[in-house]
Amino acid sequence: MYDVVIIGAGVSGAAVAREVSRYTANVLVLERCEDVCCGTSKANSAIVHAGYDAHTGSLMARLNVRGSQMMEELSKELDFPYRRNGSMVLCMAEEDRPHLQTLLERGVANGVEGLRIIEREEILRREPNVSPDVVAALDVPTGAIVCPFGLNIAMAENAAVNGVTFQFDTTVTGFTAGEEGWTVHTDKGDVTARCVVNAAGVYADRLHNMVSAKKLHITPRRGDYYLLDKAAGEVAHATLFQLPGKFGKGVLVSPTVHGNTIVGPTAIDIEDKDSTATTREGLDQVAQKAAISVPGIPLRQTITSFAGLRAHEDGGEFIIGEVSDAPGFFDCAGIESPGLSSSPAIGEMVAGLLKEKLGLSPRPDFVAKRKGIVNPQTLSFEERQALIRENPAYGRVICRCETVTEGEIVDAITRPLGARSLDGVKRRTRAGMGRCQGGFCGPRVMEIIARETGMDLSEITKCGGHSRMVVGKTKEGAKA
């Protein structure tokens, strides 16, 4: 019997796993997909919100501000890309100014530091690409950007190193309450646990409703995005939000930690919990709105567009804690924006609840630090030479666009919770994330995965399941 079964290996599940791995507990993470970071956590704005947005006194506000404060330290401890670039909330119409003031006051009340309202001249000086129509902005020096894959993978890897077991390709189908805890039914058999953590993203309501009479309802709220080529330059230095107002709810224009520009999202409520398809209307909407704050935004230099789903619960609040009519079953539900920003704090909070519930004691051999995949581009010329001498695979470039070497890809596959798919390699190393989108490196990465895992090349998938990259060999096809 496990002490804790965590359902979902997104940022919330991974954060809980990592924080609970500080204690001597027997923990299992069940994930429906083939890898960590496959749902909401992989497709979002990649922003660490400062915390001025959520209602004062809400759990969302508290965890956001706390998460934002923890993130920088965590990024050093677990070695993932993070940058405090600051953010601005742009006010584009004089009549919307009062909303800016409201936002400032709320931020101060929530405990966000350094907030101030800045005027047109300063905005345009700091952000020359912003529309000259800008009136004022809320300046948010604690706003930051993060690699969401990096954060999610780092927390999961660190949890694994500290003894947490991860089981992928496993879908939870139901629960039975027992004397000592829960039996979790899955398509791969049953597991038992003293406590269950429901961190199932857009599916968290479904799981919750299996055990509780007090129903939740999560709406998948789709957000469409554009990602621009690094060659487009730094369109925005800070993360540029639009103040909701005269022009409706806006979209953001932000640099990413890797030097791209991200533009989006829409907020379109849909039924299908799996439908991350973009639509023409959605993408057009993003383009139109982005042009309000950054008129010359070079969307021609788009390298990909994508959509993600936020798990919006009807109450618009994070639902975290033990379910009152299901003892030992902990929800981590309704984790929509600012969920990524809050995740370290969510992990801390849920781990605290579990510790108390189960009477856990600290693990004496807990390893707090994790070393990420070496990015040779961050090394000096001499360091890089030494690295290649030590392991020549670092001298062979596989992904030309992002200059990712064979050494990095092998590391991504062979380290704890290693990648088994092209997307898994991409999220860990950025191979295939550049302007040709894997056109050149895709087949090379497939070969390396096959070699390192012993899989046949025809079994290699883009993202697990039925997403095979090739359907067979030539010369075997039926007669036409």
Add this chain to the structure above:
Amino acid sequence: MEKRQLTCIGCPMGCPITVTMEAGEVREVTGFTCKRGEAYARKEVTNPTRIVTTTVRVAGGLAPMVSVKTAQDIPKGKIFDCADALRAVTVKAPVSIGDVVLSNVAGTGVDVVATKAVAAAQ
């Protein structure tokens, strides 16, 4: 009388050419702009031929496949027979350009030859 519609491949004009046939004989060719168009159309309706390019498997080579072509053009109707015949062929490395990988493919009297060199694996 049978009318065949063709697109000339001589240049980007792509003239739409109509060939009127009777008892297998060309009666009339219309729609072409230049001599090349007429000649193409006459050949295409009486004896259309193609060079077939594909690949065959290599055993013991540095590459798993080698590219091949029919040494001359073969009747258009034999394209699939040619491709199918080559599915069963595996050549042993080393392979040189021009090596015959299959002679008299699909009874056409035409050989299939390698178009790339493949060295033997060490």
Add this chain to the structure above:
Amino acid sequence: MNSYDIVIIGGGPAGLAAAVSARDAGVERILILERDSELGGILNQCIHNGFGLHTFQEELTGPEYAARFIDQVEERKIPYLLNTMVLDVNHDRVITAMNKTDGLFQISAKAIILAMGCRERPRGALNIPGTRPAGIYSAGTAQRLVNMEGFLPGRKVVILGSGDIGLIMARRMTLEGAQVQVVAELMPYSGGLKRNIVQCLDDFGIPLKLSHTVVDIRGRERVEGITLAQVDENRRPIPGTEEDYACDTLLLSCGLIPENELSRAAGVDLSPVTSGAVVDESLETSVPGVFACGNVLHVHDLVDFVSQEAAAAGRSAAKYVQGQLETDETPIPVAAKGGVRYTVPARVHPHRMEEQQVVRFRVGAVYQNAYISVYFDDERVSRRKRQIMAPGEMEQVTLKREDLLSRPGLKSITVTIEEA
């Protein structure tokens, strides 16, 4: 740091021809840097025939054409490094490169020839809405998988874009047993050669739908289907014209983009039209001693022209190294007007020209019975009728050195299309 007279970045058709001509012009210290595991570049996967009619007066396949130039490089014992990625080229013509055996290293060059080729426009850049499953390939990636690695990307295929690679892959997939259902082309005309439309589509009964595009992609893990729609004259989908196709594969053949990341690093001025370097008659870029040729300069349809252009770049680089390319002459701009999208070269130094200078260009639309005219300042100096011109076919005019030298004070040369 090792130093060379000429370093050529890229060992495809452009790099090979440049190396051969530079050596034949008397340059000893030449090095070719190639990122792939063999010389020949994209030709290695272009196993179809139709290459070399201009150069060798016979129809070769891509690998055969490449082999002829590789043989010439080997005969001349021109050194090359394989599996070697160039990471940077700086203003002082210092090249930073890397491979497994030599590690990370720098070399300096008196002259550099950029010959990195081009890449395909991916799905992301096309902004096709829908899901992002496996089974969406650029045509060239599929070509490599099928022809070089022996894998079949899918069995039921839709192809977007009627560029030559897309057409060639329609036939290639069909021969390997896949079912190619349709080729859709956004424009009202195909970007591919007529011969390919007939021999790759018509021969196999594959329909070509002009003025159509993909408006939706379905399938969460692997492609399950796509939706085509007709587009209006502004290339916007027309509601009500949608047609669904069940398929497991979508191949994209929607344009090629010169790969100029290194050129940019070297400070080379790029043309927004070609995405390649702006060059003069010697194929010299805005950075002295840095030359460009082949698909990294502008995307060609015929490899024969790549070889010609690259040979010229090799000769120019040799002259540069030998100190024969110095000039204080102000170049004359070659302007593209009236339907001509760009010209290569974009400027000429008459004293540095060879006897005849070919100016290559593309038109922006389909023209029938129109004239290619050349103006020296305001005076029309030549006019040539063309029955047909299309964006998919590169056009050319020839300038004579003596014509330019006989007009001191000439300010500009203009190439334009004039309709009858």
